[in-house]
Amino acid sequence: MLPEFNLKRPLTLNEALSEYAAGSYKIIAGGTDMIVEMRKEKSIDFDILDISGIPKLKSIKKEGGKIIIGALSTFSDVFKNEIVQKEVPLLKEAVRNAGSLQIRNRGTIGGNICNASPAADSVPPLVALDAEVNLVSTKGQRTVKLDEFITRPYATNIKEGEILKSITFSPPVCTGYHFYKLGRREALAISRMNVAVMLNIKGGVIEDAVISPGSVMPFVGRVTEAEELLEGNKPSKELFEKAGLKVSGIMIKESGIRWSTEYKKPVIKEMVSRALNFAAGTEK
Amino acid sequence: MTEQRTLEPEKLTKGLATVSKPVKRLDAEDKVKGKPLFADDYDRPGILYAKQLYSKFPHAKIINIDITEAQDSPGVKGVITRDDIPGKHTYGNVIEDQRALADVKVRFLGDVVCVVAAKTKRQADAAVEKVKVEYEELPAVFDPREALKEGAPLLYEERKTNAQIPQKVRHGNVEKGFKESDLIIKKKFTTPFLEHSYIEPESAIAFIDQQGTIRIKGSFQNPFTAREVIAGFLSMGLDKIRVQKTVLGGTFGGKDELMSAIGCRLALLSLKTGCPVKTTYSRENSFLESHKRNPFYMDYKVGVTKDGILKAVESDIVVDSGVYCSMSPYIALRGIVQGAGPYRVENVCSDAVSVYTNNPYTGAMRGFGSPQTNVAIESIMDIIAQKLDIDPVKLRLKNALKKGDVAPTGQKINHEVGLTEALQKTAKKIGWKKKRKKYSKKQTGDYRKGVGIACCMRGISLGAEGVDAAAASVSVQSDGRVIVTTGITDHGQGSQTVMAQIAADILGISIDRITYLEPDTSLIPDSGPTVASRSTFMGGNATKDAALKVKKRMIKIVAELLESPEEYVLVSGGRFYDRKSPDLEISFDEAVKVCNNKAVPLFEYGWYSMPAIDWDEEKGVGEPYFTYVYSVNAAEVTVDTATGKVKVDNFVSAHDMGRAINPMQCYGQMFGGAAMGIGLALYEEVEVVEGVMKDRNFDTYTLPTACDVPDFQGIIVERPDPEGPFGAKSLGEPATEVVAPAVLNAVAQAIGRRIYDLPASLERVLLGKKLSKYKKKKKG
Amino acid sequence: MEKLKINFKLNGKQIRVECEPAKTLLDLIRDDLGLKGVKRGCEIGECGACTVIMNGEIVNSCMVLAPQVEGSDITTIEGLTSDESLHPIQTAFMEKGAVQCGFCIPGMILSAKVLLDNKPSPSGSEIRTAIAGNLCRCTGYKQIVDAIKYAAQLMKNE
Structure with a gap:
């Protein structure tokens, strides 16, 4: 059973950011790590901000020569995406075998990065691609290299009020x-x-x-x-x-x-x- | 003796409509529709939810339990502790040591000290946290070999030792046997704690009906055992407790003693509160509190002539029983009785002792001791084969038991033995000759292949483990439909379909007409526990007995009606007819009407008790089981020698099961058993460190997935047993008994090294040893 | 805790419920809405017994918070049988002996359905990959794989 919490479900990023800044929240996206962690606790001292309903964070696109993966893209989204398949098959191969299909259909790339498990399957290929993470808060936004963002196992340098919006990288030049x-x-x-x-x-x-x-x-x-x-x-x-x-x-x-x-x-x-x-x- | 013993089994399946056919399961439609059938699917108005409080220490005295705060917690309707037990505190099949509620001491972290019942699950969870227990920690012991030593902490002081009931097998003279041997192999083997891993966790609901009877419905593997335990705990008559099993989501030996404990607690809470009380375990608590497969520590010594004739088997085995005895002494016995393989061995000296430790308790799990010892003997057979340069299949064929031989326990084998046929067919199907030769040549590259084979004999039913009898009832309704019940429970293996097939063919009607009712302890005689692969043999024979009695009665009436001699009247295809003049006939339905009009009862009880066995526990000699199933498994593997990863590419499972009543279900048993055995060989271990269970869910306890097992192949070998229903013996446990040694033998061929300790994990295959992230405390 | 209103489609029917946020989709469907075909096995997304179809994809309902289904289309095993007639996958499971204890079966069938909806003639290894998130302790998977192959045929002949 899950410990009790209140939940907010913003539908836009701005709404999410202001809610996040105002309360004591932890973010849930796909839930495949968060729910497992929460279930271990008898009670929690935070509420849940569910960002899974923000459509803008779910896209995978190419802009100005760069590939941008919305943080809410699931492993399955990435696996099935044509741009990924064509331009970064490495990433496609990496997400192919993460968890089960059920997990790949829910687990998000953003969540995988923020959870920062050393066993995360999406992180090594994204690091290989020199990916950057785009973080936003009510105070503004910043871009950090992924290998600097994850500081050690299960830890990132995400700041209070920041939400991981997307991951950006250039299509690799490789044979x-x-x-x-x-x-x-x-x-x-x-x-x-x-x-x-x-x-x-x-x-x-x-x-x-x-x-x-x-x-x-x-x-x-x-x-x-x-x-x-x-x-x-x-x-x-x-x-x-x-x-x-x-x-x-x-x-x-x-x-x-x-x-x-x-x-x-x-x-x-x-x-x-x-x-x-x-x-x-x-x-x- | 009932009449079935005079039948000739070979002729029995000729012209039958359902026996030997792949009949669809009776319960398949409900299951594919996802109908509410399982224990947790049931609810009742005004229900309370129970939650248990576990021990904080692996071994401690309970000084005081303070429940005042918990009692006042919101929604709480009842709290029970040791002080509330109306009757017996202890229960147990072999030694009465198990407690539904801890009394003087806690002995492991899964002991339950207190249970609360509240209106919601959340309230129960909150309340149980408020119980205050004062403990005095005691020294604990976690290794059964340490626990046997002088001065080790005692789990039960009054017993003065942690050893339970030592078991032995004595046959011939091993010293003489070793003298006659040209080669002697001495090896040690270990197996770990394993979880049954039924996907449905334990669940039950208790309530009191209008008559004041306590009703308990739940995931009971053995409702009769549970009823007895609950009656003793409550100090009530067996007639006042009614245990009904719901559809079981798997059990494999697991939903036994813990279910009895759950039944006790729910019944007591229901009595105290007057409300229905339910509990469904989380996976973590199911792991924590349920029993595991016994770890075995095995020392083996085997002697053989240079021609490969087995001369002597000596084994010394220590079995970790954990905190409760459960079935451990019999598991140890089963282990050594079958632990010299299905071979002619003239000299055997085996000892096994189960030992108390402060680990989780261990007990029955599919195979019951023999999967462990089969790993040892069947690995040694391959070592011998290698040393003597004899093909492993040939070595086994040389020693394989045949009718008229004497088994390693001294038992004369008077029945047909399909072992040789199973060995030959298995070898052929896996492509033994070609592959064994090919893989024995020097292999290059990281990926190495191997094939391995292993075989065993399995004593069917309880044998020396206890009294063995089962009941059934067959009731023909006035419209010609039939209700069949036995005291045997269906765990998913499909026993109800098998019983229905037997009844249908004896009554000569279509199986669609049969409804099978799962046992209710108040409605069918105690048929013992559904364990030891005894369903088809025991329940099937009881069903047969009942159906034959009804048929006989109907034939008498029909014979009068047709004016035919009774011995001429047959029934099949839904009609009775005179075999001499087949035009003389009457439909089954018509016959039922006539019987009803003549007030002839078409209801009968059937009863079957196992033929006598003769086992002298003191001397370790005799006939421990009435008859045996013979099994052969073969595996082909690829080992990645750079990472230690093993992949089972092919697997063949063959069994002389007497008769396959339902071949489709038999294959289901073989393939399911094979997957479970692959788990035992390669993936599964519940790691317990200083009494703390480290694996408590399916994230770190890794079961084989659909991608980890090959496209299994099965072989049915039929040497009908005159005693079995239509010649059938059994299959459930044989299906999982020699999987692991077949896989390990294949791995050994592939890498040229042998794994002696299970599971053959990445690390063991690569490095030959286990690595663990959990550190054990230093002694002292 | 503040209850939330949730709207979603369950087996073709529009559902409006008010529920506590600290609930999974599994809790909601099974305990509140009474559809018992969704099974509780491990609650950590490992066993697949609680598999449901969410917007055309299989998910573990224990890994979805109830409020997260807002606006979604959910199918459970109960949604597969219309007018008591069986789905070909269900028929195939019965005929091929794919069912033993039956606890994993609802999830297994739903995984098979999504596979066959997207890939009418899957290979053996594609089937195995598609059901790798549904643990079965009884069958060893073989008869399940065979049943799914057979179901593919039945569905083509329909």
Whole structure:
């Protein structure tokens, strides 16, 4: 059973912002994380601002060369969207296997980002895409890079009164991409670890490489040291294995030795290497 | 003895309309329509909702329970604690140690100290928080091997030990057997706590009817057991308690002792308040309070000649029983009785003891001890096969029991044994020869494949575990329609359809004419618990007995009418006829009318009791079960050796079940059992750390989804048992017993390493050990 | 707590209710509106027993707050049977032995319906993916997958 609360359901963003500024609220969108969390509590000291009825936040569009994903777009919206399918198939692949279909039909990209779970499936690809989040409040708006927005597991630097409106990024320039998810099950699985990679190979040489893992580092972000190792080199299995090893090494440097390290150390190396091989078309 | 024992089963299914046919389930239409059938679907006016308060410590003395504030809480109509119990505090099938309400002590975190009933669920939730309990914490013990040691904290001081009732099997002389062996394998295995994971959580409602009878409707697997427990708790006669099971949303052995406890609490609250009282468990509380599959700690030693002839099996097993005994000693017994495999082993020495700990209690779960020991013996069979360079199927065929052999308990096998056929058919279906050979060559790359096989024997019904009898009634209505009831409960396996098929074919009528009523404890004799895969055999035989009695009576009247000798009169296709002159006939309906006019009763009780068995618990020898089902499973897997991920690509499940009364439902049992076994092999574990249950819902307790299991294949092997209804034995538990070892054997072939501790999680497959984020406290 | 007025369509019928906000769609349909075909299994969006169709998509009704259905179109298992005649998926489930205890079945059938509405001839693996959010402990899924394939045929022949 849920603890008791009052609920407001604004239908416009402005209405939502002024309500949010005036009361003591937590925001609910798709509800797939929020309801689970609330159910654990016997009572809560906040009310609920349900923004799921604001149509403006649900669109996916391309403007001025940039793709803008409304925060309320569900995983299924993203998966089915033509712009996403055509221009950012990496993102499409990443949301394909998040939770179950029931969850993908409700869970929103905005919610996934704001909840900031290290296992979130939409975050690594969006970080790989250098996405920015657009935040609004009654005081104005600001844009923050996603990897700065999420500060550590389950924490963001969202400010009081701010609502995540949309996520923006430029369509990637890449010749190949891959999203690798490892779960305990084939479906309905929480990512044990995941990684999004993109490669831009020109004339047989890697011009750009992006490696963005999830549930691996204590923060979200690209692993630039591993990316640099690739850039300017010819794609090869050996090279990708080195990149995997690098990511693994950085994981230990950043996270220290934890209960899961013994497993994660060899496995993230392999996941990164496999993902890069897929992206380069040299899949093993 | 009833007349069915003289029938020849092979001939029995010829020309029958429903038996051996994939008949649609009787309850399927209601279920696909989503009709309100389950316990939580029921309501009554003026209802109160009950909520229970759990223990705060894994082991503590209860000093005081203060309910004053809770009683005054809004909406509260009744509060019960240990002080309110009118009758017996304890119950239990083997040892009476379980308590619906904790009295002197709490022994685990799922013990219930107090229950409140209030007008709304929210009010009940709020009120229960206001109960103040004063505890004196006691030292606790969480490892059964520690609990056996001198000086370990005692769960029940009066017992002076945490050991329950030790079980043993003795056959031949193992020392001699090991001397005769060329190869001796010694290995240790463990299995974890598992949750039954019925998707319907526990639910029940209690109220008092106009006659003052306490009525309890709910998700009871074993209504008769519950009635007895509730009657004892309330100190009332069995006739004053009426337990009715609602449609069960799965149970697998799980909705048993906890349901009895829930029944006690609701009945008492209903008596106290005069109102109907209901409770439906949240998933988290269902996990917390219900029993689990027993973890087994197994030490095995097996001796074999260089030709692969098994010579000796020795095993020493410690079973974690948790805080209550439940069925653990019998689970231990089942484990060792079947724990030497379905083989001719001349020398067996097995010991198993279930032990109290402050963990959640454990008990019956589909398979009842043998899924655990099968992991050990069937893994060892493959180790032997590898060491002796004998094909695993051949090794099993060499040792497989046949009619006339002596089983590992010393029991002479006098029945037909379909094991060899099942082994051969399974091997063929999975493509054993080709695949085994192919995968035994050096594999390259990260993805490695393997095939594995495993087999077992399953003693059907209760056997040495208890008195075994069941009742049925068949009542032909004046319009020719028939009502069938048995004391057996349908958990979803489809037993009501099987009973109806049996009755329909004996009475020679269409199954559409049969209505099956689920048992109500006041309307049908105590038929024991619906456990141990005994439904078809016990309930089916009772149904058969009742239907035959009615038929016999009708034939007598029809024979007079047709002026035919009784032995010439047959019934099928809804008509009675003279087999010598088939034109002489009368419809079933007509016959019913005639019987009614002649005041011939067309109602009969049927009764069936299991043939005698002979098990000497002291010596560990004899015939623990009357007859056995023989099962073979094979799995083909792909292992990602870089991540430890196992995928079951193919799976074949074969069983000599005697006779498949309803093949469609039999496949349903096989496939469902296989999925549950894959969960046991690869995914499932309730992690319990210092008595604290870490997995309490389906987010971290990972059941196989539709994407995690293959397109199962099933094989029905029929060696009819003269004693079974139409030759049928059983299937429910066999379906899940050797899944895990088949998968583990396939994994072992794929990776060249063996997993000895379940589940074969990502970490175990990759690293050979479990990693846990939960730290255990340091001792001292 | 302040009650809210909610308007939505349930099985084709316009519904107006007043309800506490701290309720899920599952609570609303099952407890307040009495449609018991929606099952409570885990309440955290894992088991799928409470699956309903919301605006043409399956959702776990335990993961939707009641006020969030404002203006939506909801179909439950009760909405599938018109005039007592069965939907072909229901017929297929009965004939193929896809039903055992039946607790997961309403949700399972609704997931199958949305799949077949959008994809009349799904492959085995598409079916498995579509029902991966509906846990079943009894059947091992095989006869359910077979039933959905069979239902696809029945629906084409209609």
